[in-house]
Amino acid sequence: MNRMGIIKAKNVVHEFFRRDEEGNVEAITTALDHVNLDVKAGQFIAILGHNGSGKSTLAKHINALLTPSEGALWVDGMDTMDEEETIPIRKTAGMVFQNPDNQIIASVVEEDVGFGPENIGVPTDEIWKRVDKSLAAVEMTKYRKHSPNKLSGGQKQRVAIAGVVAMEPKCIVFDEPTAMLDPNGRKEVIRTAHELNREKGVTIILITHYMEEVVDADYVYVMEKGQIVMDGTPRELFSRVEELKSHRLDVPQATLVADELRKAGLPIPAGILTREELVDAIVNVSDSERI
């Protein structure tokens, strides 16, 4: 069991049933279609895919909100089908959702962060220690006595993250955590995810539509119709511009500009991901032409 990754999915299928008024099955939707996944502890994984591709259904399997119709999924060696493991699994894999307003319940920031640990019976002293640490981890300590209502979107989302961090999970699944945020809020949340990964060794699974947020991930999966249709490092994936577009996705703007320049005949290398890389590549081209 030890060599198994922290999250392992083997041929996971998930079917949703739609029933009519008498309870007869009207339609079956296959949301996950034989998904295989092996995430090692400490990795930063990104999952891309258009609306309805099955990303969120997969995310919900990772903390046993949903269980496979076929196949199996293990979180830190625990089978999600085993109901006795449900609580330990949820302690291991935390979730951050899209809309921070749906996740924040208390009227004071620090109480909200302490809600999770309190619920699982952590002793009071320990709760406060965890609240201190979690708020520090997301850099929200100075807002601890504030009302969450008065915070910006990015700050609210960081409070929601602190609430998950306070449960001390080994793994956090972020399900489109930046979809509702302004550019600053987006940066704050993604930076926080990377810091948790780097400094606390938390395994991160980031589900997103924003290609710029994926460039620093260790490995990326692309989903379509419940299947994993592409996977690789960000550099490998973003060199396949046309294929990504066929899956209703996009590439970072820097990659698009690089692509345009290459089409116009400039010797720009493939696999440009960031602005810095593109600036260097263009400066190189201009230097070589001057000589």
Add this chain to the structure above:
Amino acid sequence: MPIILDKVNYVYSDGTAYRIQALKDINLQIKEGEFIGIIGHTGSGKSTLTQLLNGLLKATSGHIYVDGEDIYDDDYDMKKLRNKVGLVFQYPDHQLFETTNFEDVCFGPKNQGLDRKTVELRAFEALRSVGFPEELYYQPPFDLSGGQKRRVAIAGVLAMKPDVLILDEPTAGLDPAGRDEILGLVSKMHKDLGITIILVSHSMEDVAEYVDRIIVMNQGSVMFDDTPKEVFSHYKELETVGLAAPQVTYLVNELREKGLPVDTSATTVKEAAQAILAALR
């Protein structure tokens, strides 16, 4: 249908300890048929402004003139204003409530007091112009994808034949292709129907690509009001208020700093590529 805002102020919870001035002395002129983007960080006053424009909120002081009429005159018909200025909210789930998509789109024109036949014709027309698939007309709205829900929400407002369409973050939560489809649709409606479009957005890339004029809101005031090129040339000031320029604007500016004679006014991928090619040749 021109709209003029004259020294408009809006204050939440006036007279209490929680008093917040959401808008301060706003002066704006919106001409007929413009395609405007409003950007600003969370809490900058964008949403308050859009709600004033269709009369959901009433300004604490100042005047708003629509088609030359002061909407705060005692004899002004607010219902008329709401028929002229349509508002599509950020979360389509908050806007869809009927049993079928078709009925949902009928709701607006029905409320305008039109007869059933006209209502249905309007609904068909609106659903067709947003490219909504016919086989889903009589399905419940709750099973739809995010992109399709937004189409129904937009159709519901279009069916009322507004002169001004305000869209609050119409692409939040949509995948890139869905985002391009919805914005392409909005842009097509602007061209084909000639209506004024006001797009509230957090995506600088989207705004740069589509609109003719950008209004930047900051702490309840208008910080910039100009073409995308002009506004994004102030990218350093935008950053100080929690905003940014499109990625490519940073790219051309960084190249300039490295000594390349690149035109730094680019705001879209195409413009940036052209500017770089021109500088190298």
